[in-house]
Amino acid sequence: MLTHPTYERLNALGLTGMAKAFEEQRRSPGIEAMTFEERIGLLADREAAERDTKRLTARLKFAALRQSACVEDVDLRTPRGIDRAVFARLVAGDWIGRHENLLITGACGLGKSWLACALAHKACRDDRSVLYYRVPRLFETLALARGDGRYGRMLKTLARVQLLVLDDWGLAVLCASERRDLLEILDDRQGRGSTIVTSQIPVENWHDIIADPTLGDAILDRLVHNAHRLELAGESMRKHRARKAALDADPVA
Numbered sequence: 001m002l003t004h005p006t007y008e009r010l011n012a013l014g015l016t017g018m019a020k021a022f023e024e025q026r027r028s029p030g031i032e033a034m035t036f037e038e039r040i041g042l043l044a045d046r047e048a049a050e051r052d053t054k055r056l057t058a059r060l061k062f063a064a065l066r067q068s069a070c071v072e073d074v075d076l077r078t079p080r081g082i083d084r085a086v087f088a089r090l091v092a093g094d095w096i097g098r099h100e101n102l103l104i105t106g107a108c109g110l111g112k113s114w115l116a117c118a119l120a121h122k123a124c125r126d127d128r129s130v131l132y133y134r135v136p137r138l139f140e141t142l143a144l145a146r147g148d149g150r151y152g153r154m155l156k157t158l159a160r161v162q163l164l165v166l167d168d169w170g171l172a173v174l175c176a177s178e179r180r181d182l183l184e185i186l187d188d189r190q191g192r193g194s195t196i197v198t199s200q201i202p203v204e205n206w207h208d209i210i211a212d213p214t215l216g217d218a219i220l221d222r223l224v225h226n227a228h229r230l231e232l233a234g235e236s237m238r239k240h241r242a243r244k245a246a247l248d249a250d251p252v253a
Contacts, residue, residue: 017050063130069118104230112198159188170201
């Protein structure tokens, strides 16, 4: 049997991983030393890896994370109030399976968005659906969707994802429509998905951002009571990196 038609047939069947492995085996001088079962096993492994990669690429594209961050690169040495044991549990991701939330608060420059994106990236790697939004942009998108008939469809998308990241919460006091939108989103997700919220505002001041006592109670009841918290403190990571870069650039005396 000719090898070239086999390669083409594998690609035509969508078995691109097998096709690549087939070509590699065909060009490998020592491949005859392997048994038939071993060679088939390598083809199957390559196909499985190829499909895993494609699924991860699709999940990351859908998630639209703001930053290319991963948990392995998180700086746990710089003092920011991150407990290593707590962070390890967050990385494991069991809290997402239990539909719990995560609130990351702290001053500007402490890496809140970066941590949220790193945990979201890990969730994608764990075969979970993720979606990222900056809160101001989310409200703008919902307002547009309400006008062109996509509002209900967008709410369903926000409800279905296993992990929703709401970044930069609390930059401005919410208006009436934004309060209602947020309540709809959190009510749809309660008991069905997990939400990460990042904010410069301490959680105890979130009522002031919502600016409505009744809706504030309803929103925070769905968001805060089953949430883990990372309360960051310390020096801005941007200042820390800038100072380190300056020191590295200084000539040795």
